[in-house]
Amino acid sequence: MTCLCQQLAGDDIELSPVCIGNHWIFKNLEPDEIKALSHDAMRKKLTKGQALFLQGDPADEMFLIKGGHIKLSKVLEDGTELMLDIRKAGDFVGENMFSEESLYPVSAFCLEDTLTCGFSRSQFEALVLQYPRVGLRIIKTLSERISSLTDRVGSLAASNIEDRLYRVLCNVAKEHGAKSPQGIVIQFPLTHEDLGFLTGAHRVSITRAMKALKDSGKILFQGRRLILPTLKMA
Amino acid sequence: MTCLCQQLAGDDIELSPVCIGNHWIFKNLEPDEIKALSHDAMRKKLTKGQALFLQGDPADEMFLIKGGHIKLSKVLEDGTELMLDIRKAGDFVGENMFSEESLYPVSAFCLEDTLTCGFSRSQFEALVLQYPRVGLRIIKTLSERISSLTDRVGSLAASNIEDRLYRVLCNVAKEHGAKSPQGIVIQFPLTHEDLGFLTGAHRVSITRAMKALKDSGKILFQGRRLILPTLKMA
DNA sequence: TGTAAATTGTAACATCTGCTACAGACACTC
DNA sequence: GAGTGTCTGTAGCAGATGTTACAATTTACA
Numbered sequence: 001m002t003c004l005c006q007q008l009a010g011d012d013i014e015l016s017p018v019c020i021g022n023h024w025i026f027k028n029l030e031p032d033e034i035k036a037l038s039h040d041a042m043r044k045k046l047t048k049g050q051a052l053f054l055q056g057d058p059a060d061e062m063f064l065i066k067g068g069h070i071k072l073s074k075v076l077e078d079g080t081e082l083m084l085d086i087r088k089a090g091d092f093v094g095e096n097m098f099s100e101e102s103l104y105p106v107s108a109f110c111l112e113d114t115l116t117c118g119f120s121r122s123q124f125e126a127l128v129l130q131y132p133r134v135g136l137r138i139i140k141t142l143s144e145r146i147s148s149l150t151d152r153v154g155s156l157a158a159s160n161i162e163d164r165l166y167r168v169l170c171n172v173a174k175e176h177g178a179k180s181p182q183g184i185v186i187q188f189p190l191t192h193e194d195l196g197f198l199t200g201a202h203r204v205s206i207t208r209a210m211k212a213l214k215d216s217g218k219i220l221f222q223g224r225r226l227i228l229p230t231l232k233m234a
Numbered sequence: 235m236t237c238l239c240q241q242l243a244g245d246d247i248e249l250s251p252v253c254i255g256n257h258w259i260f261k262n263l264e265p266d267e268i269k270a271l272s273h274d275a276m277r278k279k280l281t282k283g284q285a286l287f288l289q290g291d292p293a294d295e296m297f298l299i300k301g302g303h304i305k306l307s308k309v310l311e312d313g314t315e316l317m318l319d320i321r322k323a324g325d326f327v328g329e330n331m332f333s334e335e336s337l338y339p340v341s342a343f344c345l346e347d348t349l350t351c352g353f354s355r356s357q358f359e360a361l362v363l364q365y366p367r368v369g370l371r372i373i374k375t376l377s378e379r380i381s382s383l384t385d386r387v388g389s390l391a392a393s394n395i396e397d398r399l400y401r402v403l404c405n406v407a408k409e410h411g412a413k414s415p416q417g418i419v420i421q422f423p424l425t426h427e428d429l430g431f432l433t434g435a436h437r438v439s440i441t442r443a444m445k446a447l448k449d450s451g452k453i454l455f456q457g458r459r460l461i462l463p464t465l466k467m468a
Numbered sequence: 469t470g471t472a473a474a475t476t477g478t479a480a481c482a483t484c485t486g487c488t489a490c491a492g493a494c495a496c497t498c
Numbered sequence: 499g500a501g502t503g504t505c506t507g508t509a510g511c512a513g514a515t516g517t518t519a520c521a522a523t524t525t526a527c528a
Contacts, residue, residue, distance in 0.1 A: 074388055082391045084384055098377035105381060128370055135369030136362055142376040143332035147339060149383040150318055154308055156390035157316050157434030159516075161485070191505065200391030202486050207507060393486075394514070425475065436516050441477060458524095 042118040052093065052108040052116060059104040061118045062094040068114035069176075069188060072106045073197070083197035085152075086111070088176055095142060097121050111188070148175065161201050162209045166218055168199050173228050182220060183229035190226065276352040286327065286342040286350060293338040295352045296328040302348035303410075303422055306340045307431070317431035320345070322410055329376060331355050345422070382409065395435045396443045400452055402433050407462050416454060417463035424460070 042061070046052060052063060055074060070093055072085040084106055087093050093108050098121070128135040148171070155167035169186070177184040190198075192206040199206070213219045220227040276295070280286060286297060289308060304327055306319040318340055321327050327342050332355070362369040382405070389401035403420070411418035424432075426440040433440070447453045454461040 074384075082388055084387055095377055096381060098373050099381050100374070100378065105384065125370060128373070129366045132363045132366040132369055135366055135373065136359060139362070139369065139372050139376060140332050142373060142380060143329055146376060146379055146383065147330060147333055149380065149387065150308075150339065153318055153383065153386055153390065154316055156387065157431075159434050159436065192507095193505080197391075200393055202393070203505095204487080204507090205485055208485085211507085427475080437475095438477090438517080439515055442515085445477085 042120075044116050044118060046110045046114045046116070048110055048112050048114075050110050050114075052110065052114075053104050055104055055107040057104050058102055059094065059097045059099075060102070060121045062092060062097045062121075062124065063108075063116040063118045065089050065091050065093060066115040066117060068110060068112040070108050070110055070114060072108055074106045081197060082200065083194060086172065086176065092141065094118075095145065097124075156200065161199065161205050162212050164199050164201065165195060165206060165209045166213060168195070169219065169226065169228060172198075173226075177228070180222075180227070182222070183227045185222065186226045186228075189224050276354075278350050278352060280344045280348045280350070282344055282346050284344050284348075286344065286348075287338050289338055289341040291338050292336055293328065293331045293333075294336070294355050296326060296331045296355075296358065297342075297350040297352045299323050299325050299327060300349040300351060302344055302346040304342050304344055304348060306342055308340045315431060316434070317428060320406065320410065326375065328352075329379070331358075390434060395433065395439050396446050398433050398435065399429065399440060399443045400447060402429070403453065403460065403462060406432075407460075411462070414456075414461065416456070417461045419456065420460045420462075423458050 044052070044063075052070060053059075053061075065087060067089050069089075070087050071083055072087065072093065073081055073083045075081055093116075094104065096104055096106070128138065151171050152168075155164060155171055158164040158167060172190070173184045173186050176188070177186050179185075192210065193203050195201075195206045195210075196203045201209075210219070214221075218228070218230065220229055278286070278297075286304060287293075287295070299321060301323050303323075304321050305317055306321065306327065307315055307317045309315055327350075328338070330338055330340075362372065385405055386402075389398060389405055392398040392401060406424070407418045407420050410422070411420050413419075426444065427437050429435075429440045429444075430437045435443070444453070448455075452462070452464065454463055
C-alpha cells in the first residue's frame with residue numbers, strides 16, 4: 001500500500017515505517033475502511049520548533065507521529081516550564097482528547113521536522129464503535145502510557161538529583177533507546193537544560209550530576225550520544 | 235437492584251453507592267448482561283493493611299473498589315518504598331492488566347477494610363467486544379488517569395519541598411476531597427510519613443513544610459482533617 | 469484507664485542544591 | 499577565519515534539605 005504521507009513528507013523527513021494504514025492499532029480493518037480512514041486523516045507537516053497544539057487549545061484531535069520527535073511540555077502557574085514527555089514516530093500524542101476536559105493540558109512542540117496524521121474525536125469514536133477490537137488496542141496503548149508515567153513518578157520521587165537524573169535517563173532510554181554492544185544508546189541529543197526540565201532540577205545541578213554519573217561509570221558517551229551500559233532493555 | 239456486595243460487606247464497611255450494576259462504565263448494558271457480569275465478578279473482602287495484589291504477581295485481574303481506600307506503592311531497586319497513588323471507592327485498580335507486561339508493577343494495600351469486585355482480563359475483553367461503548371468508557375477513564383498522573387509529574391518537578399507538598403496536597407484534594415464552607419477537605423488522615431512518600435521528601439522536611447504552609451494560611455486543620463481553603467474544585 | 473506504639477514537633481549540624489557569574493568548547497553563518 | 503550564539507564546565511555562596519536524636523503529643527488497644 002503506497003502511503004500519502006510519503007508524498008507529503010518529501011525527502012526532508014525520515015518517516016517511520018508505521019503508517020495509519022499499517023499501524024498495529026488498526027490491524028484487522030477492512031481494506032475499504034483503511035482507505036476511508038487514510039483519506040480522512042488530517043495530515044500536517046511541521047518544522048522544527050513549531051507547535052502541534054498549545055496548552056489551552058480545544059482538545060478534539062489526536063495525532064499519530066509519522067516522523068521526528070515531539071516534546072510535551074507544560075507551563076506551570078508560577079511560569080516555569082516543565083517538559084513532561086518526549087514521543088517518537090509511531091507514538092500518539094493528544095490522547096487527552098478522550099477525557100472530560102475539553103482543553104489540552106499541555107503543549108506539543110516538534111524537536112525536528114515532523115509529519116503527523118490527525119483524527120477527530122468523533123471520527124475515532126465511530127471507529128471504535130464499529131470495530132471494538134480497535135478499542136481494546138487503544139486501551140492497551142493508554143495502559144502502557146500509564147505504566148510509563150508511573151515509572152516517571154517513581155523517578156522524580158528520588159530525593160537527590162543524581163539518582164533522579166539516572167532514573168529519568170533510564171526511562172528515556174527504555175522508551176527511545178537502541179541496543180548496542182556497549183549498552184542502551186539514547187538516539188537523540190539531550191541538552192543539560194532539557195534534562196533539567198525533565199528532572200525538575202537546575203541546569204548546573206545536572207552538569208554536576210552528569211559528572212558524578214560519568215565518574216561512577218553509570219553512563220558513557222559516544223560522541224554526543226548517551227549510553228547506559230548497565231541497563232537492560234525490558 | 236439489590237446488590238450482592240451489601241450482604242458480603244456486612245455493617246463494617248461503608249459502601250460506595252457505586253456498584254458494578256450501576257457504575258457509569260456499564261451503563262446501557264442489558265439487564266441480563268448486568269446480572270451475568272454481577273454474578274461472575276469475583277468479590278473480595280479485605281481488612282486494613284491486607285494486600286489486594288503484590289508487585290510481581292501475575293496481572294490478569296482488575297478491581298472496582300466498593301468501599302475504603304487503597305494505596306498503590308512500589309519498592310524500588312534500592313529498597314526504598316514509594317507510594318504512587320491512593321484510590322477510593324468507585325475507582326479501579328489493576329488497569330495494568332491491559333498492558334503487555336504480565337506482572338503488576340506495583341502493590342495494592344488497603345488503608346481500611348475494603349470490598350472489591352474483580353474481573354479477569356478475558357471477561358473484560360469479551361465484554362468490550364460485545365459492548366464497544368464500554369470500551370469507549372474505559373478509554374475515557376484511562377485517559378483521565380493519564381491526565382492526573384501528568385499533573386502528578388508536574389507537582390514533583392517543583393524544586394522546593396513547600397511547593398511540591400502543596401501541589402501534591404492539591405492533587406490529592408482534587409481527587410479525594412469534599413467541599414465544605416471553609417474549602418476542600420481531604421477526607422482521610424495522611425501522616426507526614428505518607429506525604430513524605432508521596433512527595434519524595436524526608437519526614438522531618440514535611441513537618442517543616444507543613445508548618446510553613448499552615449503559617450502562610452495555605453492549609454488549615456479541622457481536627458485531623460486537612461483543608462485547602464484557596465483551592466477550587468475542578 | 470493505663471500502657472505501648474505511632475505520630476508529630478524541635479534542634480543542631482553536615483550536605484546538597486539553587487543561584488549567579490564567567491570562561492571555555494562547540495556549532496553555525498557569513 | 500572571525501563572529502555569533504548555544505552548550506558545557508567550574509567556582510563560590512546562601513539557603514534548603516537530609517540526617518540523627520530526642521521530647522511531646524496523640525492514638526490504639528488491652
